[in-house]
Amino acid sequence: MGSANSSSTDRRARIEEMRRAEQARERRNRVLVIAASVVVVAGLVVGGVVLVRSQDDKGSTTAASDSSGKGRFVTGKDGVKTWEGKLSRTHVTKPVKYASEPPVGGDHNPVWMNCDGDVYTEPVKNTNAVHSLEHGAVWVTYNADAEKADVDALAAKVKKTPYTLMSPMDDQKDPIMLSAWGHQRTVTGAKDPNVDAFFEKFVQGAQTPEPGAACTNGLSE
Numbered sequence: 001m002g003s004a005n006s007s008s009t010d011r012r013a014r015i016e017e018m019r020r021a022e023q024a025r026e027r028r029n030r031v032l033v034i035a036a037s038v039v040v041v042a043g044l045v046v047g048g049v050v051l052v053r054s055q056d057d058k059g060s061t062t063a064a065s066d067s068s069g070k071g072r073f074v075t076g077k078d079g080v081k082t083w084e085g086k087l088s089r090t091h092v093t094k095p096v097k098y099a100s101e102p103p104v105g106g107d108h109n110p111v112w113m114n115c116d117g118d119v120y121t122e123p124v125k126n127t128n129a130v131h132s133l134e135h136g137a138v139w140v141t142y143n144a145d146a147e148k149a150d151v152d153a154l155a156a157k158v159k160k161t162p163y164t165l166m167s168p169m170d171d172q173k174d175p176i177m178l179s180a181w182g183h184q185r186t187v188t189g190a191k192d193p194n195v196d197a198f199f200e201k202f203v204q205g206a207q208t209p210e211p212g213a214a215c216t217n218g219l220s221e
Contacts, residue, residue: 088107092107096126102177115163115164115218119165119166122167134210135208142154142169143169153190
């Protein structure tokens with residue numbers, strides 16, 4: 001019990017340190033934005049490029065294939081499925097056809113879903129949520145078969161846990177699933193001890209491609 005409490009305390013301290021670093025980065029970014037705003041010509045050029053790319057993307061509804069389709073899940077003794085294969089990390093603005101639902105990584109939108117204990121009552125775009133996983137978030141998803149009591153209890157847990165998010169996902173095969181970058185498992189309900197174990201291991205865990213990256217200032221709906 002003492003070891004578990006120590007581990008939890010260490011994890012909270014690590015997350016708080018990362019959040020302080022994130023806030024410092026945001027302050028530096030605001031200074032840079034103000035300084036860069038005086039470079040009008042450069043801003044217009046960049047804006048023009050972004051506008052052209054945005055128009056090109058909106059003109060196509062074809063989902064891009066994701067290279068993660070070349071891999072496969074391998075289930076460990078603890079019930080956690082680990083993706084064996086390269087998970088690409090290219091920023092794209094088109095929809096992506098992922099190899100799993102929910103996805104556990106791959107090409108994704110340049111903007112992440114807010115994952116600072118955010119609970120969404122409507123489905124979110126996979127491409128934005130995958131970016132959150134890249135930042136070290138755990139994504140809790142559920143379908144219509146999940147018990148309301150479990151959904152409510154999991155939502156309460158997510159709301160008090162930085163680097164997590166939660167949303168409904170009608171197309172997933174199991175009622176409640178937990179996903180992190182490259183890892184995923186099904187749980188039986190909110191009281192399943194595997195929920196705490198998954199959070200403990202994968203919230204800002206060793207699998208995180210971009211540890212300490214922001215889980216705020218992204219999309220909120």
